[in-house]
Amino acid sequence: MIAPGATIGILGGGQLGRMLAIAAAGLGYRCHIYAPDRESVAADVSAEFTCAAWTDEAALAGFAESCDVVTFEFENVPVGPLAALAAKLLPHSRALEIAQDRLHEKGFAEELGGRPAPYVPVHSAEDLAAAIERIGAPGILKTRADGYDGKGQWRISSARDADSIRLPGAATIYEGLVHFSAEFSVILVRSQDGEIRFWDSAENVHEHGILASSALPPSAQILAQLEQARALAARIADALGYVGVLTCEFFATDAGPVFNEMAPRVHNSGHWTIEGAATSQFENHIRAICGLPLGSTASLASEVTMTNIVGPAALTAHELLSDPAAHLHLYGKREPREGRKMGHVTRLGPAPE
Numbered sequence: 487m488i489a490p491g492a493t494i495g496i497l498g499g500g501q502l503g504r505m506l507a508i509a510a511a512g513l514g515y516r517c518h519i520y521a522p523d524r525e526s527v528a529a530d531v532s533a534e535f536t537c538a539a540w541t542d543e544a545a546l547a548g549f550a551e552s553c554d555v556v557t558f559e560f561e562n563v564p565v566g567p568l569a570a571l572a573a574k575l576l577p578h579s580r581a582l583e584i585a586q587d588r589l590h591e592k593g594f595a596e597e598l599g600g601r602p603a604p605y606v607p608v609h610s611a612e613d614l615a616a617a618i619e620r621i622g623a624p625g626i627l628k629t630r631a632d633g634y635d636g637k638g639q640w641r642i643s644s645a646r647d648a649d650s651i652r653l654p655g656a657a658t659i660y661e662g663l664v665h666f667s668a669e670f671s672v673i674l675v676r677s678q679d680g681e682i683r684f685w686d687s688a689e690n691v692h693e694h695g696i697l698a699s700s701a702l703p704p705s706a707q708i709l710a711q712l713e714q715a716r717a718l719a720a721r722i723a724d725a726l727g728y729v730g731v732l733t734c735e736f737f738a739t740d741a742g743p744v745f746n747e748m749a750p751r752v753h754n755s756g757h758w759t760i761e762g763a764a765t766s767q768f769e770n771h772i773r774a775i776c777g778l779p780l781g782s783t784a785s786l787a788s789e790v791t792m793t794n795i796v797g798p799a800a801l802t803a804h805e806l807l808s809d810p811a812a813h814l815h816l817y818g819k820r821e822p823r824e825g826r827k828m829g830h831v832t833r834l835g836p837a838p839e
């Protein structure tokens with residue numbers, strides 16, 4: 487067990503790191519943030535900050551030296567240089583390796599009995615034409631690595647559409663468009679001795695590839711598919727000897743749950759757990775990596791809505807506080823750029839008239 491007062495290292499300096507650090511502080515830990523960007527909203531609430539490149543092995547070694555355990559809030563951290571801190575890293579870097587490559591991720595889920603959208607790796611314009619021929623259009627071309635919030639994705643509505651697409655330099659994958667009725671995520675926490683707990687699954691709504699809201703209760707169709715989706719998420723966690731919070735995103739379709747992707751970390755669709763569950767995803771992640779007993783994941787209300795505050799909407803977000811049931815979280819980011827996640831608001835109970 488990592489005793490309170492010890493230092494938790496967090497790779498990544500964004501809002502997920504900030505909320506992990508706040509939860510860690512509540513349990514008496516100090517946090518040390520490692521991130522390449524000067525502006526780090528996680529460092530703003532943490533005891534120490536190392537601002538250095540992901541590939542700076544000397545800086546990483548010094549960081550690891552100062553920490554009792556290290557975790558990450560960002561899944562695109564290059565895995566190679568992490569060898570220096572492997573002994574202290576939870577979850578293990580294997581989870582990062584898989585989640586960083588959409589091709590491996592889908593293959594891994596399939597091996598464990600999951601069903602992803604039909605997919606084909608694409609390296610050239612000829613590959614893309616062949617992929618469309620095989621899977622059909624519409625579909626989505628995605629970069630295999632480094633994509634997030636809909637970035638690195640191109641919708642293709644017909645084979646003719648594909649002619650006008652200039653392929654990115656990076657490796658890509660072509661996926662068939664899934665006709666889903668809803669999206670949901672399974673968020674679980676796994677302890678060091680293999681105990682797994684699930685939070686309730688919210689129904690997620692995306693706009694322009696970015697999560698807009700997550701709400702409980704989910705549709706009846708999602709509820710009917712949860713057991714199967716949870717069983718896959720648990721098999722993934724067990725196969726990786728995973729420790730901490732793991733998120734798997736699914737499409738609910740008439741033919742059952744379709745696995746979209748996994749995030750080896752706390753997730754935006756679990757922010758509602760701060761007020762809406764007995765123990766938040768952030769606190770249980772800290773508990774798991776520190777070897778503490780896991781807290782209850784039970785929901786505290788049957789209706790919960792988490793809405794993201796994106797871009798300039800943050801400038802007037804304080805007006806949301808006129809609703810006494812609203813819990814406002816602003817991440818302290820200075821520039822409210824279009825498409826940038828600036829905060830979120832959670833509301834327990836039925837939506838106001």
Ligand code: AMP
Pocket residue numbers: 603626633634635636661662663664665669692695696735746747
């Ligand atoms: P991703 O970054 O892969 O999670 O994609 C972001 C969002 O785009 C998803 O949550 C869906 O709303 C949509 N999307 C991605 N892939 C597909 C697909 N194969 N079929 C339908 N919608 C998709």
